[in-house]
Amino acid sequence: MSFQSGAKSKKAASVALLTVATVFAGMLGPMQSFVNGRLGTELQDGHAASVVSFSVGLILMLIIVLTQSKLRKAFFELPGHLINGTIPRWNFFAGLCGATIVLSEGISVGFLGVAVFQTALIAGMVISGIVCDRLGIGVPFKQALSAPRVTGALLAIVATILVVAPNWTAPHMIALAVLPFVGGLLAGWQPAGNSEVGKLSDSMLVSITWNFLVGFIALGGALLVRVLSGNAEMHLPGVWWMYLGGPLGLASIALMALLVRGLGLLLLGLASTAGQLIGSILVEIVLPTQGAALSMFTVIGAVVALVAAGIAMMPTKKIIDEHPELSEINV
Template identity: 35%
Template sequence: MPHSPKMPLALGLPLALLAGLSMPVQGRINGALGARLDDGVAAAVVSFGTGLVLMVLVCLLVPSGRAGLRRVLPAVRAKKFPWWFLLAGVSGAFLVMSQGITVSLIGIALFTVAVVTGQSISGLLVDRLGFGPAGRKRVSPLRALSAVLTVAAVAWAVSPKFSAGGDAAAWLVPVLLPLAAGFLQSFQQAFNGTQSMHYGSPLPATLVNFIVGTVLLCIAWLAKVALAGPANPLPAEWWYYLGGPIGCAFIAFAAVLVRSLGVLLTGLGMIAGQVLGSLLLDLFLPAPGTVITTATVLGTLLTLAAVVLATLPWPRSSFAMLGRRR
């Protein structure tokens, strides 16, 4: 079975942050495409479809991609991992679908908090259960605290965008969708990381993700067309179609990083990048209705501090010495 060397923390964490920075850009592009088509599900199909075409080309042209594809069926037949790890792409498709369904109801601020909350909780669980390629990882008090601090920091950063007079009953049920989507994100990263370890490359796992996600979204889109009719014509501007390639890079990075950093730390690094990227977009390319306050900036900085906290070593030896003295 091929193995690649583990990445040092000093390199892996900045890469996780960089991958997270790409997500607000992808969200802005896909959101604009959804508005142009007047169909969020159609925009998700376009995003996943372009990503699928790109991954097919990459896997066929890159030697490691071709070699990895040849290892997929043997790995599944040899039960190197449970076959349902191949369904990790359902998580990405569900996240995009939940965005299209709920953002107009609860707003992007509450959507972000719900996703981050779900991802932070599941990151602890997935590391503890050992679903990722790094196996079981001890969840230290510092890492648990950093997960809680991340949720609080993101909520603080987006708090200026909350509707002041909103009715809680109107968003309580819709918020469960992004919460579940965020919870599934850590499992997706773990499943992809395990597959990549056995394939010797993240490319086949990324391709399988886009195949599964595209099929699921096409089924949802066909059902929507049958009920509500087709979307508007596709736009001619090239930048509307960058969401898929950005998603390819994000999934591939996550599949590589979870082996070295673990699911929780990879997720926290990407969350920090996502919040920082959102702040930079709001500063330099603000969307209509953008609000930036002191809470926005300080909440973003607190998110970065939470990630740093998760990287600190837990002094287990000192506690062991105290136990022996007693």
């Protein structure tokens, strides 16, 4: 009996330690937003900032992948799979979601602040997760809409309204807050696409590298058009830490991949979301964004977003069966 009690205590302590580690890993998201936001302000061009961030992440991943023969072979086979349609082609373009988020960081964080940005982003991700579950994107079964999930979606909208409330008299600020919200809405299909590419290549490292490549091509191509048309100038920042946006994103992905084995998806999602929101508020307190003071509405909105995420992440017992003749579970 004492042996079982001791084993349970060790397991509880292990889960608690992993949960704390996940909260800290979640804090890397706000740090990345802060770096990319400052980079956008430094370059006076959020688009250029997103290209710098993506390029650094891509270079690091290429160094890892191209130096290993197995990974290199799998990576160079992906264009052929895309052309042949080995898996639905949309899976290969999931990197566009990450590009949207990083682009919105460079454009809007300098004006909104990290806390508002992260709350709007998470609110969009909550709604995206519910919709993706309902449509069966990235999950084995379609999950029906339930009262808790609808409540989570509504609370996510309330959270977004709360964080933008202080800016009702500034329409341009509202427009900027829409960017991370839209990025969050697109985020649901990114892990689904990356997962399928990872299965195809038998390596998530290859999938992540492809993700960065797609985002870089999209952002870099658009910036090149702007430069050639005389609507933008490309120059690099002179401050070393402004190049850390990409590495911070990679560190977050790597830590989540390790921690999920000990926590499971639900607890990992809740702890990482808590880390994002706590971290965003701490960043705003320690390193406030010029002209974007932390308001009580933002704090309340962050709490509401966390509650919304907690409710929306709870699995529902109701699934939608595509083949009713094979099962009695129907909604």
